Amino acid sequence: MSDRILVLVRHGQSEWNLKNLFTGWRDPDLTEQGVAEAKRAGTLLKAEGLSFDVAFTSALTRAQRTLALVLGEMGQEGVKTSRDQALNERDYGDLSGLNKDDARAKWGEEQVHTWRRSYDVPPPGGESLRDTVARTLPYYVQEILPCVLRGERTLVAAHGNSLRALVMVLEKLSPEGIMKRELATGAPIFYRLAADSTVLEKRDLIA
Template sequence: MDRLLVLVRHGQSEWNLKNLFTGWRDPDLTEQGVTEARRAGALLAGEGISFDLAYTSALGRAQRTCKLVLEEMGLSGLKTIEDQALNERDYGDLSGLNKDDARAKFGEEQVHVWRRSYDVPPPGGESLRDTVARVLPYFVQEILPSVLRGEKTLVAAHGNSLRALVMVLEKLSPAGIMKRELATGAPIVYRLGPDATVIEKRDLIV
């Protein structure tokens, strides 16, 4: 049985391009982001990969990425489940701020702590630990059973919600996951054993 799980961070968004904290705000993809999503689909199709099921967040940039990936693979209309449990980390009061302006307002060291510590949230927002606590139960209860049943599964989501999954799948420490960067539109392909451990992992280079 092929227990396939593929994670894809959404393509570049308008706010990625403008260097803004995005979180639960809902900007669309840029033209580059659309290209990245389509390229991810072409890469996956070129690997002979197909899907039985897809999951995405409640945010448009991830949903559009998911749709574009599937279109490129000839899988338009595939059952896709949307849930805010897979939303990006909520940046709270930082949402919508330019990252350079945030450093000027709060101080570079403080912004670095909010962005790169595991358990210190920005005002009104979530830490990565909070994001893991939101994403992981959904993964364990909804996504993982699909994979273990042999349903080849795509998850199109966000840098930090996917970090939560990568942390668990790859058994990374809090310090290790904070150093892990996930490129936009770059698929990560996992094959799992019957006990849900990773037996193969590949990064498809965009």
């Protein structure tokens, strides 16, 4: 059986998730719940008998800390890790730091929904999901995927939208399909890949 393993995990709850703020490239830390979610992810992965050879994360604290907590829970603190802003959350531009309810009051429910849920309409000064895919996918192809195909068990701790970009490719989802896909905080997604990088097995690891 192939040992081309890739696990994706969205960071645990951040302080701004809790406050209902658009976060994007801003850099709040995890909440206590977020720390617990990251540790639980590590426990789930350890219970699966998994270990990792290499890890990737973004340039933002909440993803880096999630990765450290996951690996710490697994007793794997020394795993080779790469950090890159290519895996950062989608940049929400002028919405960053705003309360989502305040944004709806300012621009209207329909406009904010379009910015959040359309594939190719960016918020003012920010990125659409298509822009995020264009930033994240080359990094996946050039840096992450080669590790997986060499048989290095690979962990990626990142963000809802940067991980959506990877899920879109792995699961061959349409722009409409990926916008409907929710990624829970601290919930690992396990993939086993074939030699041609297609998915042989996919499982959501939940407690």
